[in-house]
Each structure stands twice: as structure tokens, then as C-alpha cells.
Amino acid sequence: MTSSARASHNQDGHTAPPSRPEAESVGHDVSSGDARAELAALLSGRRLTPVQRRLAQYVTEHHGQVAALGAGELAERTGVSQPSVTRFAQALGFEGYPGLRRWLRELRTDGPSTSQRHVAEGAPEVKRLQQAVADEVANLQYLEAQLMSEPTALSRAGTRLTGSPVLPIIGLRASAAIVEHVRFFAAKIHGGVRTVTHAGSMGADTLEQCASAGATAALVIALPRYPRETIELLRQARKRGLWVAAITDTVPGPVHRDADVALQAPVGDRLVFDSHAAAALMAGLLLDAMAEAGGTQAQRRLEAFERHASEQQAFWPH
């Protein structure tokens, strides 16, 4: 039974084809994008448990590497048990984990070292969108560059913002969406979040109330095209002694001069409307820094929320 076989093809039937209609050998090289689509097709419409979902997500995001991983290693990286990995593969229709591994290996017959080679193909319309995506990728990488050049900016902002008993978050018009995003998450680790998303005297009043209530810091979202009121609110905050962090685009402007820390998040401008992917990520990084600065207290608050949520069975399958 030992391998007297140089069997060039698997006659053992291990590579059980998934429930897809045709399982022809897709030997020709597949771009990493198609691989993900293929993978998504395999997963779609399948009933998966929460742990399996986590695995599915990891596999879709790292399908190239997973092919080189053992079941135990994959389990370790995703924080699940090794049997769960086996069951995950079986749930996808494979005989076992090795079957999934082989399938992943065949998906990427050729290593996609660089992923920007298929831009030229496709319709011009698609190409325009692809360039927009490429722009946003560059914008995200600009954030990474900031992490290197100014590694303390985020943590400083996180500490200051978390330390403020009352925390006003200011952003008008298009920036209001980011404000809403930050508000939603920041409220889980900070009890005094206030938002200012409307200009005029109402916004100024809210800010004033925050300052009177003991606020020591504020966050300003100033993405283009921000109205004068944004700057006026920023200056009002400074005048009241608030330490101000700002998320703004790269163009040097009044925000850079007036804010204590300016976090740059370039906007994508290739589409009809501005795209705020980099700002969304920067907000996420800032929230992370705030949670970090909050320490155990923030942690406890967060856990309390999780408990509350699961008690209420508020979410889908989880």
C-alpha cells in the first residue's frame, strides 16, 4: 500500500469536486482576482457556522498562502481548533482538508507576485473604475507611510481624545458620514461622545456645551469640500482650550495650521463623487488608538457591550 505508485493522477478520488456543476481542471493560470471570485462562488449559498465563516474569510483573503499551510497552522492563525478546519473543508464538499488544499493550489497555478497586471484588459469603463481603485490603494498606502514617518501621531491623538471626559466629533456635509462612523464605535469605549454635523449656531452651541461640560479635546473631520463653518468650529474649539485632532485630506490648508494633530487621508477623486476609503481606514486606526489608550477601562466597556448585544440576540447568525 505504500507508495509504489508514481500515480501522476489521483486515482484515490480524494480531490472530491465540490458541488459545482463542472469541475474541469482549470489548469491555465488564474489571476488572483479570479481565484477569489472562484472561491466566493464555492462558498456562496452554503450554510456555515460562525467559526467556519471566520475560516472562510481568512481563506478568501489569504488563499495564496493557505495552500501552503497545514490544518493545524491554519487553525492557529484563525484562532480555531484543528478539527474545525477539517470540518470546514468537509462542509465545503471536500473529502478533508488536504482536498481543500489541493483545490486551492490548483486555483493559483501561477504565483501572483504583483497584482496589477490585468489593468489593461477589459472595457474602458471598467478600466476607469480600476484606476479609481488603484488610486485608493495608493491612498491607503499613504496612510502606511504616515505610520512610519509619524508613528506617535495616532497614539497621541488616541490618548488625548480618550482622556477627554466629553468628546465632541465635528464634521459637516460629506464628512458627517465619517463622524457617524466614529461616533458609533467610539461610543462603545467612551461615554461622552457628542457629534456636530450641522453648521450654524446649533453646532456652535453644542460645541460650547461640550466645553462647559469639561471637554479637553475634540476630533474634526474635514474632508473636501468642507465649508467655512468647519474651520470656524475648529477655531472655536481651540479658543476654548480644546486639543484638536483632525482627519483631513493631504492638501495643506487651514486645518493643518489650526489643528494640534492633522491625520492625512487623501480622498479618491477619479469617480463622480469623492471616495473616502482612506478616511474610513484612518478613522479605524484612530479608533484603535483610542481603544488602546483607554486600556482596561475601554476593554471592560467593550466587553459589556458584547455581552449586552449577545444577550439581546441582536445580530444575525452570530
Added chain:
Amino acid sequence: MTSSARASHNQDGHTAPPSRPEAESVGHDVSSGDARAELAALLSGRRLTPVQRRLAQYVTEHHGQVAALGAGELAERTGVSQPSVTRFAQALGFEGYPGLRRWLRELRTDGPSTSQRHVAEGAPEVKRLQQAVADEVANLQYLEAQLMSEPTALSRAGTRLTGSPVLPIIGLRASAAIVEHVRFFAAKIHGGVRTVTHAGSMGADTLEQCASAGATAALVIALPRYPRETIELLRQARKRGLWVAAITDTVPGPVHRDADVALQAPVGDRLVFDSHAAAALMAGLLLDAMAEAGGTQAQRRLEAFERHASEQQAFWPH
């Protein structure tokens, strides 16, 4: 208890550095472009037998895949015996074949663009953030893959949504920020935008009113962790005959089954809170498709807004 206590001379727990004198401690992590050079450096100046030379050639040409291959399979593909593969790995200075495999795996830590080189340099905290950024870059590239595999999904959604006289945009909790983003911009090219960001009867009522007012399509934002109400609203919309586009994350779930078009936007989960950069970009792409579908009418509306804005000098000059 795992029997790891055994100090067999195999498992060094770390990638065994080749015995080359110049071999740096740990191959610092090399972007995949340097992988071949790194590999060549490892092979150069080493005395190899003919069979090993054949193996070396195959490994250099397919280093990406070899990391996913077992010793037996590599032997089969190169037409040599399995022990020769082991000896080859040992000749290169590794403890055995698994050592070579691990080394190859590290070579291509992860392909896409991000300069992983500096990651090892900085503090672990910075590294964590950089990986989060890298994740989001991968998520954005996943959008690009979708553009290729499903080039019509966006335009179909844009046409349907723009064509609806009244356009409800649904998204609860964390997704409400994306809803706000879309609402802000969509209002510039569409006169009937409504938003549903709160669960309960109020949301259902709003949706009902939209349907009664002639809505033919709806947009649902369903990023994790979405509550049951999101699905209920989605189904209510479908029940009323609305055509539903959804922006959701990659994991297959009820949204994929119930929506007419599911636009996948993976969320970044390396930070304390989810990051929605990909969803923000997908929203931008969708808005673009809507503007495209709106044609001259949308264009006129947009221009009218621009005129209005500049007349009022509402914005800071860029």
C-alpha cells in the same frame, strides 16, 4: 499535552537559516520580487548533483507553488525520487524538507504591494497597524477582482437604483455611516432619496411609505454585525416588489440569498473595530454607476449644485 517536549533535532521552531556563511539570520522578509534573487543567492556557489540541479531549477521557477507541495509531490513533478528531495533540502542547509518549505513560505509572506520590509523594523504596535492597512489594500483589490468577474453588476445596480422614483437606502448600526455617505452624494443626482437607519416599526413604516410612493428599488448596506432587522427590512422590500442591491461583506449569508445584486465589500477586522474602507469605496463605485445611469439629467442636477455652491462661496478654496 502536546508531545512537543521531545527535543528532536528537527523542529527548531524557526526557519532554519541556511548554512551559507553570508546567510543572514532570518531572511528578513522579502517582497516577492526579491524572492527569486534571494533564492538564487541561496543556491549560488553550492555544489549540487544533477538531480539536485533539476530540483533547483524547478524550485526557482515555481517557488510560489513549491511552498504548497509535499516532498513526494515535488519529486513526482520533477521526476526524481522522494529521498532526493529531502537530500536537496539538506544540501541547501536546511534541517529537512519542511525547513525548505517554511523558508519558501516566508519568502512570499504576502504578495500585494505593501512594503512588508519595514514592518519588521518598527515596533510591534506599528506592525499591527501596517498589517491592518495591508489587509484593507487586499480588500480593495478584491473589489477590483469583482469588477472583472462581474463587470455588469455595478451598472445594473446603478440603472435600477437611479430608475426608482423613490430610493430607500437601508442600513443599521455601523452601516448607517455608509448610508449617510451614499445619501449625501446620491441626493445630488436623485431627488427621492430616503434613508432607513433605525430598526423597529419606524424603519418598516418608512420603507412602506417608499413603496407606496412608487419606489421600485432599494439599497441595503449590511456590514457586520448587522441585526436581524436588516434582513427583515430587506425581505420586506422584496416582498413589496422592490429590486434590491446590497453592499455586504464577503461571507456568504442571508444577504446573498435575498438580494438581487450583492456587492461584496470585505471589512477589515484586524483593528479593535471593523474598518469599512472597502465598503466606502464600493459605495463610491455604486454612486458613480448611478450617476452614469442617470445620464444628462443627473449631470444637470449635479451642475446646478456646483453652481449653487460656488455662488455662495461655501467652501474653502483648494
Added chain:
DNA sequence: GCATTCTTGCATGCTTCCATTCGCACCGTT
């Protein structure tokens, strides 16, 4: 509210894969 089903991690037996030993073939040397 309780029973039932489901999910997940732990422990364990089994399978696969890998390293080693041995024998044979080839080659250069005496």
C-alpha cells in the same frame, strides 16, 4: 422553561508524509 439540536474544542486512533538505511549502478582511479 425545558428539551433538543447544533456547534466546538479536546483527546485519540489512524493515515500520510518525511528521514534514514541499504543496495545497486555508474565512474574515475590504480
Added chain:
DNA sequence: AACGGTGCGAATGGAAGCATGCAAGAATGC
């Protein structure tokens, strides 16, 4: 021509990896 050396593949023992039974906990349905 004989011999020592070397390279290679076949066979085997051992180790790592993988799959399955089992129990605890959670979710769900009645």
C-alpha cells in the same frame, strides 16, 4: 580489470498531520 567513491532509488521506521468520537456549552424550538 578491480576497487573505492559517489549518486540515486526502494524500502522501512518514525513523526507529524489529519480525521473521528465524545462531552460541554450554546442556540433554538416547542
